[in-house]
């Protein structure tokens with residue numbers, strides 16, 4: 053079976069790896085560089101906390117477990133850090149919602165521990181306890197984070213070496229040839245044609261751009277902003293999430309900083325100044341919790357589109373009316389990708405329908421014209 057995967061972010065790389073492992077002959081076509089889209093500038097926290105409805109929570113938990121399996125499969129996974137994460141809210145009015153969420157997560161079998169401030173100090177001595185004050189602190193031991201660029205590079209390398217997968221970067225797909233309701237091939241900008249028995253669209257936030265011949269997926273993507281500090285002499289090992297602030301280590305002593313309120317200041321993708329207003333807001337927030345970070349410590353600030361299907365949930369399945377054309381697009385893609393890769397390979401190559409994806413089919417966005425899309 054010949055399969056073309058369009059897009060080599062963390063989702064496309066996972067899908068390509070698993071589809072090749074399942075025995076297909078895989079070609080990956082990527083318009084830019086590997087993991088150069090959202091995957092290259094993602095907070096990349098592997099988690100399911102607060103994710104609803106239950107089917108979407110379960111998909112995220114399956115992703116977290118699949119990260120562990122994949123680490124074992126590789127023996128050594130330099131991209132994966134399962135360190136757990138910490139959460140607190142400084143305003144007492146937020147404490148009831150935090151407890152309600154934690155209770156729900158526990159009921160659903162998720163790892164949740166309430167820890168004391170002295171335990172927090174033991175775990176992360178550089179967090180200034182005055183920023184925590186009397187707030188209840190939750191520790192989520194199963195959570196972690198991923199380096200998505202490394203992840204993608206390792207999976208594609210392994211699939212090339214083991215199963216002869218081919219990757220073409222800087223080769224964007226412009227159209228899909230559909231003959232009698234069956235997707236037969238993709239065409240790239242320079243006119244090259246790649247024939248395929250199945251085509252899997254993993255273009256993230258670009259899924260709403262029309263490829264000639266096939267329908268687009270309605271997306272509600274938005275801009276995400278991440279700040280990266282210079283290496284700082286802080287020993288933070290776990291990410292923490294408090295109020296409107298998310299912080300985690302990012303290798304070699306750098307910290308990655310995110311604030312939702314800063315995302316909402318930036319309406320379009322644009323190069324931001326590491327000495328500009330957005331950077332100052334990120335640094336001010338982190339310095340209240342980790343005082344060893346200095347005001348001039350921002351090294352870079354990146355913006356990227358966060359791929360979000362129109363109703364905020366994963367979109368994965370055959371496209372109605374076009375046999376052989378499959379879409380796999382999701383937010384929380386870093387968490388979900390290794391599971392999604394396996395499930396998509398099962399559906400596309402082995403023909404097994406995955407119950408776990410039944411609530412997330414593209415037909416909720418796209419009306420069928422010629423009956424449902426299906427495996428060729």
Ligand SMILES: Cc1cc2nc3c(=O)[nH]c(=O)nc-3n(C[C@H](O)[C@H](O)[C@H](O)COP(=O)(O)OP(=O)(O)OC[C@H]3O[C@@H](n4cnc5c(N)ncnc54)[C@H](O)[C@@H]3O)c2cc1C
Pocket residue numbers: 058059060061062063064065081082083084085086087088089090091092093094095096097098099200223224225226254255256257258275276277278356357358359380381382383384385386387388
């Ligand atoms: C700021 C931010 C924070 C985030 N935090 C988290 C988090 O904490 N946890 C989490 O799980 N998720 C998080 N996400 C979401 C997560 O990063 C994404 O869901 C995930 O990276 C999506 O991966 P992808 O492979 O689908 O998309 P992308 O990485 O965007 O890859 C899509 C690829 O398709 C290529 N492409 C597009 N059009 C074409 C074409 N026509 N032909 C060929 N190639 C094409 C693009 O060049 C791109 O490389 C965050 C995202 C952002 C932006």
